[in-house]
Amino acid sequence: MEEQEEPIQNLWQEVRDLTLGTTTQINHLSSPPTPLHFFREYISPNKPCLISNAINHWPATTLWHSTRYLLNTLSSSTVSLHVTPNGHADALTPHPNSPSTPTLCFASAEVQHIPFQDAFTRVLNSGLSSNCVGYLQQQNDCLTTEYGALSKDCDSDLAWASEAFGCLPEAVNLWIGNEISETSFHKDHYENVYAVVCGEKHFLLLPPTDVHRMYIRDYPAANYRYSQDTGEFSLELEEPVRNVPWCSVNPYPSPELKEKEMAKFPLYFNGPRPFEVTVRAGEILYLPSMWFHHVKQSPDSRGLTVAVNYWYDMRFDIKYAYFNFLQSLPHSMLCSPASFGKLGGNSEDESRKGNSAASANDNILDDSDDAAEK
Amino acid sequence: MEEQEEPIQNLWQEVRDLTLGTTTQINHLSSPPTPLHFFREYISPNKPCLISNAINHWPATTLWHSTRYLLNTLSSSTVSLHVTPNGHADALTPHPNSPSTPTLCFASAEVQHIPFQDAFTRVLNSGLSSNCVGYLQQQNDCLTTEYGALSKDCDSDLAWASEAFGCLPEAVNLWIGNEISETSFHKDHYENVYAVVCGEKHFLLLPPTDVHRMYIRDYPAANYRYSQDTGEFSLELEEPVRNVPWCSVNPYPSPELKEKEMAKFPLYFNGPRPFEVTVRAGEILYLPSMWFHHVKQSPDSRGLTVAVNYWYDMRFDIKYAYFNFLQSLPHSMLCSPASFGKLGGNSEDESRKGNSAASANDNILDDSDDAAEK
Numbered sequence: 203m204e205e206q207e208e209p210i211q212n213l214w215q216e217v218r219d220l221t222l223g224t225t226t227q228i229n230h231l232s233s234p235p236t237p238l239h240f241f242r243e244y245i246s247p248n249k250p251c252l253i254s255n256a257i258n259h260w261p262a263t264t265l266w267h268s269t270r271y272l273l274n275t276l277s278s279s280t281v282s283l284h285v286t287p288n289g290h291a292d293a294l295t296p297h298p299n300s301p302s303t304p305t306l307c308f309a310s311a312e313v314q315h316i317p318f319q320d321a322f323t324r325v326l327n328s329g330l331s332s333n334c335v336g337y338l339q340q341q342n343d344c345l346t347t348e349y350g351a352l353s354k355d356c357d358s359d360l361a362w363a364s365e366a367f368g369c370l371p372e373a374v375n376l377w378i379g380n381e382i383s384e385t386s387f388h389k390d391h392y393e394n395v396y397a398v399v400c401g402e403k404h405f406l407l408l409p410p411t412d413v414h415r416m417y418i419r420d421y422p423a424a425n426y427r428y429s430q431d432t433g434e435f436s437l438e439l440e441e442p443v444r445n446v447p448w449c450s451v452n453p454y455p456s457p458e459l460k461e462k463e464m465a466k467f468p469l470y471f472n473g474p475r476p477f478e479v480t481v482r483a484g485e486i487l488y489l490p491s492m493w494f495h496h497v498k499q500s501p502d503s504r505g506l507t508v509a510v511n512y513w514y515d516m517r518f519d520i521k522y523a524y525f526n527f528l529q530s531l532p533h534s535m536l537c538s539p540a541s542f543g544k545l546g547g548n549s550e551d552e553s554r555k556g557n558s559a560a561s562a563n564d565n566i567l568d569d570s571d572d573a574a575e576k
Numbered sequence: 577m578e579e580q581e582e583p584i585q586n587l588w589q590e591v592r593d594l595t596l597g598t599t600t601q602i603n604h605l606s607s608p609p610t611p612l613h614f615f616r617e618y619i620s621p622n623k624p625c626l627i628s629n630a631i632n633h634w635p636a637t638t639l640w641h642s643t644r645y646l647l648n649t650l651s652s653s654t655v656s657l658h659v660t661p662n663g664h665a666d667a668l669t670p671h672p673n674s675p676s677t678p679t680l681c682f683a684s685a686e687v688q689h690i691p692f693q694d695a696f697t698r699v700l701n702s703g704l705s706s707n708c709v710g711y712l713q714q715q716n717d718c719l720t721t722e723y724g725a726l727s728k729d730c731d732s733d734l735a736w737a738s739e740a741f742g743c744l745p746e747a748v749n750l751w752i753g754n755e756i757s758e759t760s761f762h763k764d765h766y767e768n769v770y771a772v773v774c775g776e777k778h779f780l781l782l783p784p785t786d787v788h789r790m791y792i793r794d795y796p797a798a799n800y801r802y803s804q805d806t807g808e809f810s811l812e813l814e815e816p817v818r819n820v821p822w823c824s825v826n827p828y829p830s831p832e833l834k835e836k837e838m839a840k841f842p843l844y845f846n847g848p849r850p851f852e853v854t855v856r857a858g859e860i861l862y863l864p865s866m867w868f869h870h871v872k873q874s875p876d877s878r879g880l881t882v883a884v885n886y887w888y889d890m891r892f893d894i895k896y897a898y899f900n901f902l903q904s905l906p907h908s909m910l911c912s913p914a915s916f917g918k919l920g921g922n923s924e925d926e927s928r929k930g931n932s933a934a935s936a937n938d939n940i941l942d943d944s945d946d947a948a949e950k
Binding site for chain 1: 583584586587590591594595611612613615616619620621622623739740742783784785891892893894895896897898899900901902904905909
């Protein structure tokens with residue numbers, strides 16, 4: 203007898219069979235598409251693609267490889283440096299006040315407003331041994347504000363994208379970091395056009411249809427505080443408690459945690475593999491709105507990854523309404539204990555427990571745009 | 577305490593709040609849109625619109641008002657006339673073999689291949705008193721085949737639509753009927769661009785999100801047979817039985833049936849009202865793929881409604897995957913007996929019965945394209 207899949211598993215498979223493809227690769231365009239082609243083939247079907255030869259004309263693609271150029275150009279700029287002990291900002295980490303039965307909180311970086319030269323040195327010196335990892339970024343249109351002196355080195359918008367979306371970018375952001383910084387799985391309510399200038403970015407991508415595989419749960423917000431005196435971080439829970447809905451899945455668990463994580467998040471680890479994209483210097487990723495993405499980076503020879511991303515307003519249309527409907531359905535309605543157990547490979551009793559625990563929070567809307575890194 | 581809506585009702589409301597609008601009106605464009613605007617604002621969000629001044633240049637808009645012109649031009653053409661006793665082809669009607677406990681079947685017209693002059697006269701003379709209603713139509717690209725002599729009077733495709741869809745029409749069909757003919761609620765797996773040349777068409781439209789409100793059920797296929805001898809129709813069930821999934825809702829029940837129909841189909845009658853569009857001579861309706869539509873018509877002074885529609889291939893993308901997922905969820909999962917009763921205004925016991933009866937068939941996929949009128 204053929205195995206009966208649940209409707210939700212059929213959905214994950216069908217969106218891949220119909221439009222996204224059944225491998226872990228995404229489409230790769232050798233040049234920027236026309237606006238209509240971009241809209242019809244990628245924006246409308248909410249489908250990512252990689253685009254080459256779209257930013258060859260940017261002075262940034264040569265100038266920004268020079269550290270001297272960056273230091274000179276931004277010599278009088280004050281910028282926002284995000285510092286964490288481990289490169290994981292806006293990420294789940296053990297709760298500071300619960301040492302006996304560790305639970306997780308949503309930890310945000312400390313943001314320091316300091317001269318670019320100091321900040322840049324801190325990023326270059328960031329390493330696991332340094333106990334302080336810096337990431338230059340600020341998602342408030344920072345390329346045209348904090349880094350205004352660099353903005354002439356790239357296009358203020360991408361003409362083919364702006365014409366397709368029918369608007370100018372809502373924000374253009376600069377990102378300067380190194381291989382220690384990692385961005386945990388999350389989604390944005392923006393269309394994202396992401397250009398890598400130096401180094402490489404490695405994305406894992408899951409479509410919005412797969413929302414239940416992310417195990418979005420509420421976590422209390424906490425903030426890192428760095429002490430200049432001790433050179434150590436503390437992590438402070440926000441008072442009053444503010445909960446942030448966030449994806450629970452770490453796609454790269456350490457070997458000793460792997461089995462436990464796979465048992466906790468079977469829909470992720472046993473479902474279709476995420477799409478994997480490496481965006482190299484000079485390439486652009488179209489990252490559609492509402493897609494879950496996890497980002498790691500590889501540095502250039504200096505130890506830096508530099509990128510510029512354009513946020514365009516998304517359309518809140520029938521796709522968004524379908525997504526909200528899907529997300530509002532609890533795991534318990536979509537995944538029978540039997541199939542849950544089958545997926546997870548754990549015993550039915552365990553999976554029942556997991557399933558029932560999952561039901562408590564899973565109709566939370568992920569509206570954490572303001573709170574969390576986009 | 578605020579009333580708690582079911583997720584499915586939130587979906588119906590949200591798609592209207594976000595994109596379709598909360599009235600029964602659709603957008604009206606005073607001229608054809610650019611391809612990109614059409615794709616971005618209507619095709620991608622799967623949103624209907626009415627378009628004026630798109631076919632003013634067609635010779636058809638003047639020539640086809642002349643009966644003499646039509647008769648002369650098609651004097652040597654053989655065409656397909658669809659005849660029924662009541663103007664309801666591809667519609668639910670009482671089952672011929674069950675007079676004691678009437679059940680419904682899916683009845684198709686008899687198709688007669690006859691000279692245009694004869695067919696045209698039959699349409700003009702169609703009336704409830706005549707006991708035989710003719711509708712000239714054939715959904716196989718008939719404007720360029722049976723009615724090839726007329727095809728020079730309109731555009732073979734609509735340039736702005738073809739550029740938007742990225743392809744030429746799959747079929748261009750001509751429709752000549754009168755006010756007796758009515759098309760029951762159904763959906764098509766095509767993008768439909770519908771131009772009215774003479775008379776008016778009156779559409780009721782429901783978005784694909786509202787699929788459960790259509791109560792799609794399996795009905796046995798039957799065919800009308802017209803006897804020249806008796807001038808009467810018989811209705812014959814197909815042997816072997818072939819089931820056609822079809823919408824159960826008649827939006828215009830007779831006064832004596834209204835209460836019963838409203839109790840049987842509460843999600844339709846108590847949910848958001850359908851969009852209502854009258855397409856007048858010279859206007860075009862963009863009827864998005866997968867939208868449920870019911871069509872009535874008003875004749876011109878001769879007693880005719882004449883229209884041309886263009887079918888473009890739809891994209892089977894994430895919207896289609898979401899739709900299939902939604903449709904695969906049984907009523908019983910989406911509508912609690914309590915809310916069902918609330919919607920239906922009938923007692924909880926009755927609504928429970930309705931609900932449980934509904935569950936039997938409601939995950940049938942409506943793949944009746946080939947079987948039924950599109």
